[in-house]
Amino acid sequence: MQHTVGSPRRSEGDPDTPRDLQGFADAGLRPAAPGATPDAAPASIDGRLLRYLLQSLGDPPVRVSLWNGETLAPGSGESIALVRIANRASLLKLLADPEFQFGECFCDGSVEVEGDLVRLLEILIRALSDTASSAPTPRRVIERFRRRRANTPTVSRGNIRHHYDLGNEFYKLWLDRQLSYTCAYFPAPDFTLEQAQIAKMDHVCRKLRLRPEETVVEAGCGWGALALHMATRFGVRVKAFNISREQIAYATERARALGVGERVEFIEDDYRNIRGRFDTFVSVGMLEHVGHENYHELGSLIDRVLERDGRGLIHSIGHLRPDRLNAWIEKRIFPGAYPPSLREMLEVLEPCSFSVLDVENLRLHYALTLEHWLRRFDDARERVKEMYDERFVRAWRLYLCGAQAAFRAGEMQLFQVLFARGRSNQVPWTRAHLYDRQAERGNGGGNL
Amino acid sequence: MQHTVGSPRRSEGDPDTPRDLQGFADAGLRPAAPGATPDAAPASIDGRLLRYLLQSLGDPPVRVSLWNGETLAPGSGESIALVRIANRASLLKLLADPEFQFGECFCDGSVEVEGDLVRLLEILIRALSDTASSAPTPRRVIERFRRRRANTPTVSRGNIRHHYDLGNEFYKLWLDRQLSYTCAYFPAPDFTLEQAQIAKMDHVCRKLRLRPEETVVEAGCGWGALALHMATRFGVRVKAFNISREQIAYATERARALGVGERVEFIEDDYRNIRGRFDTFVSVGMLEHVGHENYHELGSLIDRVLERDGRGLIHSIGHLRPDRLNAWIEKRIFPGAYPPSLREMLEVLEPCSFSVLDVENLRLHYALTLEHWLRRFDDARERVKEMYDERFVRAWRLYLCGAQAAFRAGEMQLFQVLFARGRSNQVPWTRAHLYDRQAERGNGGGNL
Numbered sequence: 001m002q003h004t005v006g007s008p009r010r011s012e013g014d015p016d017t018p019r020d021l022q023g024f025a026d027a028g029l030r031p032a033a034p035g036a037t038p039d040a041a042p043a044s045i046d047g048r049l050l051r052y053l054l055q056s057l058g059d060p061p062v063r064v065s066l067w068n069g070e071t072l073a074p075g076s077g078e079s080i081a082l083v084r085i086a087n088r089a090s091l092l093k094l095l096a097d098p099e100f101q102f103g104e105c106f107c108d109g110s111v112e113v114e115g116d117l118v119r120l121l122e123i124l125i126r127a128l129s130d131t132a133s134s135a136p137t138p139r140r141v142i143e144r145f146r147r148r149r150a151n152t153p154t155v156s157r158g159n160i161r162h163h164y165d166l167g168n169e170f171y172k173l174w175l176d177r178q179l180s181y182t183c184a185y186f187p188a189p190d191f192t193l194e195q196a197q198i199a200k201m202d203h204v205c206r207k208l209r210l211r212p213e214e215t216v217v218e219a220g221c222g223w224g225a226l227a228l229h230m231a232t233r234f235g236v237r238v239k240a241f242n243i244s245r246e247q248i249a250y251a252t253e254r255a256r257a258l259g260v261g262e263r264v265e266f267i268e269d270d271y272r273n274i275r276g277r278f279d280t281f282v283s284v285g286m287l288e289h290v291g292h293e294n295y296h297e298l299g300s301l302i303d304r305v306l307e308r309d310g311r312g313l314i315h316s317i318g319h320l321r322p323d324r325l326n327a328w329i330e331k332r333i334f335p336g337a338y339p340p341s342l343r344e345m346l347e348v349l350e351p352c353s354f355s356v357l358d359v360e361n362l363r364l365h366y367a368l369t370l371e372h373w374l375r376r377f378d379d380a381r382e383r384v385k386e387m388y389d390e391r392f393v394r395a396w397r398l399y400l401c402g403a404q405a406a407f408r409a410g411e412m413q414l415f416q417v418l419f420a421r422g423r424s425n426q427v428p429w430t431r432a433h434l435y436d437r438q439a440e441r442g443n444g445g446g447n448l
Numbered sequence: 449m450q451h452t453v454g455s456p457r458r459s460e461g462d463p464d465t466p467r468d469l470q471g472f473a474d475a476g477l478r479p480a481a482p483g484a485t486p487d488a489a490p491a492s493i494d495g496r497l498l499r500y501l502l503q504s505l506g507d508p509p510v511r512v513s514l515w516n517g518e519t520l521a522p523g524s525g526e527s528i529a530l531v532r533i534a535n536r537a538s539l540l541k542l543l544a545d546p547e548f549q550f551g552e553c554f555c556d557g558s559v560e561v562e563g564d565l566v567r568l569l570e571i572l573i574r575a576l577s578d579t580a581s582s583a584p585t586p587r588r589v590i591e592r593f594r595r596r597r598a599n600t601p602t603v604s605r606g607n608i609r610h611h612y613d614l615g616n617e618f619y620k621l622w623l624d625r626q627l628s629y630t631c632a633y634f635p636a637p638d639f640t641l642e643q644a645q646i647a648k649m650d651h652v653c654r655k656l657r658l659r660p661e662e663t664v665v666e667a668g669c670g671w672g673a674l675a676l677h678m679a680t681r682f683g684v685r686v687k688a689f690n691i692s693r694e695q696i697a698y699a700t701e702r703a704r705a706l707g708v709g710e711r712v713e714f715i716e717d718d719y720r721n722i723r724g725r726f727d728t729f730v731s732v733g734m735l736e737h738v739g740h741e742n743y744h745e746l747g748s749l750i751d752r753v754l755e756r757d758g759r760g761l762i763h764s765i766g767h768l769r770p771d772r773l774n775a776w777i778e779k780r781i782f783p784g785a786y787p788p789s790l791r792e793m794l795e796v797l798e799p800c801s802f803s804v805l806d807v808e809n810l811r812l813h814y815a816l817t818l819e820h821w822l823r824r825f826d827d828a829r830e831r832v833k834e835m836y837d838e839r840f841v842r843a844w845r846l847y848l849c850g851a852q853a854a855f856r857a858g859e860m861q862l863f864q865v866l867f868a869r870g871r872s873n874q875v876p877w878t879r880a881h882l883y884d885r886q887a888e889r890g891n892g893g894g895n896l
Contacts, residue, residue, distance in 0.1 A: 126871065187878060320801040320870040342804050346791040353768040355858060356790050359807035364873065410803060410871040422768040423574065423858040425812065430635060435883045 058127035081115025103328030121405035151291035159336035174376035179223035182285035219271035220286025224251025281312035303352035370404035506575035529563025551776030569853035599739035607784035622824035627671035630733035668734025672699025729760035818852035
């Protein structure tokens with residue numbers, strides 16, 4: 001049965017309306033009068049539920065069409081996308097828990113979006129954040145019962161393999177040549193992704209003021225790009241830890257190929273097992289996986305392994321204030337992940353009296369990084385589908401779009417925190433040295 | 449009666465030893481054998497108490513002479529200063545509460561220091577911080593009962609007048625020409641104080657990306673240097689708040705003399721009474737006086753007065769971790785002051801979802817600023833003594849030396865925290881613009 005806005009029907013006794021929603025339909029929303037304009041209240045109970053959903057999401061500027069042909073247009077202004085909802089079950093899921101179910105329905109194809117998905121997600125993210133405290137009860141209850149598993153070494157290993165051991169071939173399709181899977185740094189927005197990832201590594205190395213023959217320990221090294229950059233461009237010796245088997249195998253092979261197998265040791269092990277003493281501690285994109293409950297232990301570890309005048313840098317996705325990761329991303333993409341607020345990040349450093357020298361927020365750089373990744377991912381879409389399936393493609397597209405939207409919306413932050421021992425006066429006098437040669441594109445900033 | 453190290457005498461029944469210290473003397477420290485070297489245990493109970501005091505302070509490299517002629521030399525290495533203790537009462541006070549009593553005894557002349565006072569204080573600060581948790585009981589008890597008065601508007605007014613209303617003539621003797629009484633910024637260490645204070649104001653203005661005709665509210669404006677700099681060099685309109693009457697009168701007069709009375713309004717009022725809406729919030733050197741209990745309220749105020757794309761900067765002395773100010777400084781120099789840890793500073797910003805864009809730690813710049821102030825203060829010493837008295841000169845000298853030592857020792861930090869509304873994308877792309885013209889000396893960085 002097809003309904004369009006403006007062809008009202010009474011909801012009472014509607015055989016398609018689940019019994020427990022009848023009261024809601026009767027009480028909350030009156031059916032529109034016959035002959036109402038397209039902007040008026042929709043006719044069917046489904047249309048009215050949809051209108052309620054859109055209202056609770058701040059009336060995003062989208063057209064939404066239902067399985068029955070009914071369509072809602074935005075009250076005013078342009079529509080940035082057309083959203084198709086394929087069945088009533090999906091509509092009800094969205095009503096109950098939009099944060100999680102949008103992803104689920106998008107992946108199984110029961111919700112489709114034509115148009116600017118990033119912009120739509122940015123608007124939805126802002127709306128969900130605005131209404132978090134006044135959210136309908138089901139959302140609050142669901143939020144309350146979201147399970148948090150502690151990141152023990154075993155759980156961590158499972159979580160990390162879930163994401164990072166998908167296969168190097170997959171990541172090669174859309175990351176830069178060196179497989180840097182963290183926020184790039186664009187000295188100017190027109191840097192290429194390759195240039196910006198090199199600029200990021202240089203930026204980190206300059207912040208740390210690496211000197212030849214110094215020792216560095218890296219916690220969470222991905223495919224090894226930063227460790228190799230440090231060794232080849234700055235002449236340091238690196239021990240790099242990671243619990244993703246695929247990444248460690250790849251990084252070790254690259255070190256051998258680059259002839260720095262002696263200078264860079266890649267170790268397949270948990271950061272908690274780091275031993276020894278180092279001039280520098282660096283961790284780019286691992287803190288998100290550490291779990292808030294382990295921050296104190298991480299701080300003690302850094303304290304234990306750093307030399308007297310040691311310094312360190314932690315680069316991590318963050319939140320404006322303590323908050324869980326989006327429920328769908330946490331379940332489907334990054335199990336166990338928790339991006340901390342900056343204040344929470346400092347819980348790593350404060351108990352051991354580390355002195356924070358410099359914090360930089362690069363969230364718009366992460367949005368731009370994700371824009372590059374998405375473009376490459378879309379170009380490789382058919383290949384990804386062959387390797388996995390359509391559902392996988394949809395999930396990863398949604399994740400890349402959603403993350404870009406979250407950084408643009410200010411929902412997510414990217415903090416680089418530089419620190420030193422509280423009593424060490426071996427700290428840079430100003431930060432001017434970071435910007436001396438920054439206009440250079442991809443030449444590296446090595447001081448060898 | 450005179451004793452020197454190496455001329456031991458038995459402590460039992462020593463008529464000079466207070467009865468309740470006999471047990472301590474008997475149990476803890478054995479008298480040295482006759483003919484012992486100068487490094488051996490001292491003879492008298494006074495000498496042994498002194499030795500105990502020095503041990504509890506990590507054996508600083510100083511010679512100490514007592515009223516009775518007895519002298520202790522450092523166990524090894526050079527001595528950086530000679531400390532004279534004039535009577536037993538002072539020695540006992542130092543034993544009971546060195547953190548507070550060193551200042552008291554220094555001011556009344558019963559403890560004198562010949563030599564490098566800054567270096568000595570740096571060593572003592574490091575030692576006191578090292579032994580804080582294992583401090584003798586009296587120190588811990590005293591620390592526990594240190595009174596904290598809430599910074600209500602009335603209390604704040606009294607606290608601020610105690611320090612800042614000492615008289616503009618006094619501050620003119622040793623601050624820079626514009627009377628900036630906060631950490632300067634030295635793009636290179638050989639900048640003069642005048643140049644470095646201008647560079648600091650430019651640095652702050654550039655971080656805030658001030659544009660002509662924008663509106664700025666300043667909380668705690670001192671003698672108005674920054675407000676006037678912003679108006680004359682960056683063309684903005686400023687409302688500047690301060691509860692020090694002398695400072696406001698001076699600043700208002702300067703605005704008139706500079707012909708910017710229309711653009712800069714100095715208001716003698718508590719920051720809590722700021723009303724209106726502004727593009728920028730700035731506060732340099734006020735947070736230390738706000739009190740931790742008022743951070744949430746300060747954050748709400750900033751949220752209330754900032755425009756949608758507003759941004760702000762808070763510049764404050766800080767600690768590595770939550771800690772009280774040195775007891776003597778808090779009582780005699782800065783009543784009610786509390787330098788927060790960076791994590792505590794973020795309690796101002798996080799509840800209202802401000803996004804921290806940039807944190808810079810300038811503690812060594814504050815040490816250098818204080819070095820300049822001390823040199824000028826010492827040059828003006830006779831004049832200060834005429835205006836006040838010898839005790840005042842001693843107190844202020846100790847404060848300027850102690851603060852310099854605290855920044856060098858890492859006991860104190862200086863944080864500049866730049867922030868914007870969490871959802872505003874009107875944020876600088878990188879920080880390179882801060883360093884474009886930084887080698888310029890005192891030309892100002894105005895963009896008019």
